[in-house]
Amino acid sequence: MPLANPLFPVFLKLEQLRVLLVGGGNVGLEKLTAILRNSPGTTVTVVSLTFLPALRTLAARHPAVRLHVGPYDDAYLVEADVVFAATDDPALHRRIKAAARARRLLVNVADTPALCDFYLSSVVQKGALKVAVSTNGQSPTVAKRLRAVLEETLPEELDAVLRKMPAIRQQLSGDFARKVKALDALTAGLAGGSGYVAPATRRWRALAVGALLAAGTLAAAWWGATPAPPAPKTP
DSSP states (O other): OOOSOOOOOOOOOGGGSEEEEEOOSHHHHHHHHHHHHHOTTOEEEEEESOOOHHHHHHHHTOTTEEEEESOOOGGGGGGOSEEEEOSSOHHHHHHHHHHHHHTTOEEEETTOGGGOSSOOOEEEEETTEEEEEOOTTSOHHHHHHHHHHHHHHSOTTHHHHHHHHHHHHHHOOSOHHHHHHHHHHHHGGGGSOTTOOOTTHHHHHHHHHHHHHHHHHHHHHHTTOOOOOOOOOOO
16 A cells, blocks of 8 residues: 655755755745745855845845846756756746756756655744644645644743753653653643643653752852752652
């Protein structure tokens, strides 16, 4: 039985790559906006005969974006790692796809899933957390609806939790299984609503907080500061 969605999910470090975007109209603006919203420092070369004023304004705010007025030429592919074809010319899109494939470059072709090597996702972001939704190119509208649901459902506290987790993880004692259990309990409340406290959450949270306080006490003693209060006992 074939997979319902065989796409391989991946998050690119786009700021370490070079992007070629062909098209300066509404679709080109949409693609450039998506690129810069997620990876604002990306080096992007945009080629088009004309550019929307909004696209020029957006490019002016990002020094790594370069606009080239003129027709597309395959020579632009020499300095590209990823290519976006975003014009209203299907024949040009097929030409770009063929030239890019010959150079083993990944290509996204606007509104033509059959020519795409990858699709852009609907993205939900809460600080460091980023969730991408894919419908295998079948329905961008459904993906946008799901994004809206996730944006409303995921708590704003997620980013604060993510920023604190590395310190908590480093202070937890015990073997791997014990640490996983503690971290699961600490984050269980995120799935149960604002007033929810999962079973065993209080116990493991007390252990984690106690470990952090103990570490603070040791640090204070090392620097000659006033010792921190003793760690609370586990209930």
